[in-house]
Amino acid sequence: MDLADRCQALARGALLVAESAEDAYWLGALDRFLEPWIRDRLHSLNSLLDSCDTRRELAEHTRALARTAATYSELREELFSDIHHTRPEPPWRIVRQRTMAIRAQSAVLLGQPTFVLRRLDAGSDIPGAATWDFTVIANPSDSADEGTTFVVMVSTGDHTGGVPVQVSEELENERAWYQQLEYGFHALGITPFLTAIHDPDRHRKRATDDGCGD
Template identity: 80%
Template sequence: MDLGDGYRALARGALLVAESAEDAYRLGALERFLKPWVRGRVNSLAFLIDSCDTTRQLAQDTRALAHTAAEYSQLRNQLFSDVHHTGPEPPWRIVEQGTMAIRAQSGILLRQPTFVLRRLDAGSNVPGAATWDFTVIANTSNPADEGTSFVVMVSTGDHTGSVPVQVSKELENERAWYQQLAYGFHALGVTPFLTAIYDPDRHRKRATDDGSGG
């Protein structure tokens, strides 16, 4: 077996690890986020062999493939346990740093939502801002539950502190979800400036201004 054949075999092995984890830890509504992500990641790593010039590069590339498969398997195990077992309050789980994170809460005693925060492809961005998707899933175990999604715009300018984040009024008014959005960004290494958190009466003022408040 030459080097190219061996590397392609490693990529197939990484997919086998991913598929085994998917069979063992079924995650319902989260599959539409996780399955495309891991396959895209493995496929992109599989092409690194074409630009591999040194043994150190080869070692780094093969390690990245192996880590991706192992970490994906572990992530699915953790998320499955978060939803189906009791224990400490589940944290935000990082799928890919700076790109996607998931918080799945236990549904043993009380059905609770699962949150998915992910940055969309660069092609969906607007000048000066990156487009993110924040999805709230009511029943994680149901593959048909597509959840409620919100578009989130994150400034891409130079910021020495918090990064301005813009969301819809509908999300601002869902205070528990809005707070989880902040936690998700922090987990991904982004310190967000979310106006309604620093001005907690912002959503009430809007309701009063449009005549729907008391």
């Protein structure tokens, strides 16, 4: 078997690891985020194998491919346990740093939403801002639950403090969800500047300005 055949065998093996985890740890509504992501990621890593010029590069790229599949399998097991098992309150789980994270809350005693925060493709960006979406899934076990998705704009400029994040008023009004958005960015290694957190009275000010105050 030549090197090309061995690399293809590795790619098939990595996909088998991913598919086995998907069969073992069914995640319902989360699969529409995770399954396309892992296949795109494995495809990108596999394409790097064709450009290897040295043995060290080959070692690095094959290791990355194998590690990504194994990490994905572990992630699915963690998320499955977060939802279905009694355990300490689960954290945000990182799918890929600075790109996507998920927080799946326990549904053992009480139905709670699952949160997905992810950066969209660069083609969705506008000048000076990256486009993200923040999805709240009421019933993660239901694969038909598409959740409620909010567009989130994150500044791409240089900032000495937190990174300005702009969301809709609708999301600001959902205070528990808005707080989870902040936690999600921190988990991804991004320090956000969320106006309604730093100025908690802004809604009351808006109501007064509109003549709706006391």
